[in-house]
Amino acid sequence: MIRWKNYPRSVLAMLLVIHVLAHIDRNMLLGFSPQITRDLALSNAQYGLLVGAVWVLSYGVMAVFMGTLADRFSRTRVMAVGILIWSVCTAASGAAHNFEQMVVARFLVATGEAALVPAAVSLLTELFSAQRRSTAVGVFFMGIPLGVGLSFLLAGTLGVTQGWRGTFYLLGMIGAVIAVCLLLFKDRRDAHEASPRGAPFVQQVRGTLDAIRITPAVLWTIIGFAVVNVVFAGLSFVQLWLVRERGFDAAAIARQIGLLQIMFGVLGSAVGGVLGDRLGNRMRGGHANVIVAMILLCGPLMVAYRFAQPGSPLFYTGMCASFFLPLALYGPALSVMHTLTPPQMRSTVTGFAMLLLNIFAIAMGSAAVGAISDRLNIAGSSHALTTALLGTDFLVIASAGFFLLVAAKVRANTPCPSGGQLAPQCQCSQ
Structure with a gap:
């Protein structure tokens, strides 16, 4: 098994990429808002619910639950399951044909994404010393502006050839591959004094x-x-x-x-x-x-x-x-x-x-x-x-x-x- 914890900078780079992907998937709904509201015949109120209450209710509550799982079990596996959930449901967002289907898909995208931040920040806290911890966490959260910006960029470029549905499908496949690869990195917590369960x-x-x-x-x-x-x-x-x-x-x-x-x-x-x-x-x-x-x-x-x-x-x-x-x-x-x-x-x-x-x-x-x-x-x-x-x-x-x-x-x-x-x-x- 690769001693991946001996390479904290590589781990940080990997987590940054995943965080960028998370915010691309989260904000693609904004990038494609004119097309999606037209194709699904959504009202402004329905669109507001999708980007607001639906997301917050799922992400906010599930962040606590996913956090407890990350403290008890392997953080890499908790993240991998979360990535798989949000990626499958990102692809499902591309298959939605009405408001109700999109609500379910986006609710579960938020559920999966709630696994990332608690587990990733805990892992970075363990891997980096107190003198470098703030910098590492700051680099990880570059994923927010990068993901937001890239979501609009992809909507304006890739969306021209693939459409919003094809773009959601592609993002879902990329995330699923990353989730499977992340399962190879085992985060052993038992019998480890620095990381008690x-x-x-x-x-x-x-x-x-x-x-x-x-x-x-x-x-x-x-x-x-x-x-x-x-x-x-x-x-x-x-x-x-x-x-x-x-x-x-x-x-x-x-x-x-x-x-x-x-x-x-x-x-x-x-x-x-x-x-x-x-x-x-x-x-x-x-x-x-x-x-x-x-x-x-x-x-x-x-x-x-x-x-x-x-x-x-x-x-x-x-x-x-x-x-x-x-x-x-x-x-x-x-x-x-x-x-x-x-x-x-x-x-x-x-x-x-x-x-x-x-x-x-x-x-x-x-x-x-x-x-x-x-x-x-x-x-x-x-x-x-x-x-x-x-x-x-x-x-x-x-x-x-x-x-x-x-x-x-x-x-x-x-x-x-x-x-x-x-x-x-x-x-x-x-």
């Missing part, structure tokens, strides 16, 4: 909730992480806002948004991960202080962007900051969670974080932006979306408060300098 589902959930309860820094990190991801609710409406209230051409601004989101999303993942490792390991507040610094740097730019002259340097700086910030926080935030969590609970804790993120930031956040802007429109406001999106920006800035609490807790337990280094468990900082 988790408990059965109910016991594991109870134990993880107890661990979160008695470790406030983990709870504050999860809450802060969910709140800062409200920025994604704002990004869901950014094109509508720019067209309706800032006067941009829809096609032109869509191309700009896609390009800038790929560039600055990837940059955010890389820079946030590297800064988390290089600065977080030297600062008394650890990675949490790095997170606070990035929020306080980008947050005001995002607010200024709402009022800046369209097309001005400040306008584009704020737009790029909104693409940069959320991805920049994945590496350091997940590093904080996993550093403070027992190894046998790391995937489950990640699952809880994904659950809260999907329900609060994506589902409730998007619904709130839509509802608030609709009410303001009815009241006669000419800047309804601007006002609603400012609310998401201020929530993002407010999330810094949770990470300040984490930094204070970490600082209270940070060892004192000894010969230029920090010796473990010294409490004289108080």
Whole structure:
């Protein structure tokens, strides 16, 4: 058997490719939205359910369940089964002929994809040292902007020759092959001190909730992480806002948004991960202080962007900051969670974080932006979306408060300098 764990960078590259594929499969529905809504005769409301509630209900809940499986059994096999499920159902999406069939297919795609992040982040935490962990997780989460961008690119290129159905079939076959190959990499957890097994589902959930309860820094990190991801609710409406209230051409601004989101999303993942490792390991507040610094740097730019002259340097700086910030926080935030969590609970804790993120930031956040802007429109406001999106920006800035609490807790337990280094468990900082 290949000693694949001796090659952590190769494992990271493999997981990045899988993560990119996951977000291509997830977002192909967006890339082909005009064709799919036409061919299946979907209303706007039905399409909204497919990309919103159907996905969130499955992915959010199943992330916890898949996380417990990844803590108890082989993480590579949990991922392989998840990839196989979402790939088969991606192909099934291409065979759907009505709304109901597409709902079932997309629900199960989300179920399969829920297996990836908890298992992959736990595996990376084991393979990379604390000094490199944030960078590794940041590289892994480059899969989000790369996958989103490539989904639109493939829809505009491959879709021309294969159509949306043929593209879904092809993606499903590619994923199935990857799933079978991943089964060759065995993740032995028994008799391995560094990777103890988790408990059965109910016991594991109870134990993880107890661990979160008695470790406030983990709870504050999860809450802060969910709140800062409200920025994604704002990004869901950014094109509508720019067209309706800032006067941009829809096609032109869509191309700009896609390009800038790929560039600055990837940059955010890389820079946030590297800064988390290089600065977080030297600062008394650890990675949490790095997170606070990035929020306080980008947050005001995002607010200024709402009022800046369209097309001005400040306008584009704020737009790029909104693409940069959320991805920049994945590496350091997940590093904080996993550093403070027992190894046998790391995937489950990640699952809880994904659950809260999907329900609060994506589902409730998007619904709130839509509802608030609709009410303001009815009241006669000419800047309804601007006002609603400012609310998401201020929530993002407010999330810094949770990470300040984490930094204070970490600082209270940070060892004192000894010969230029920090010796473990010294409490004289108080």
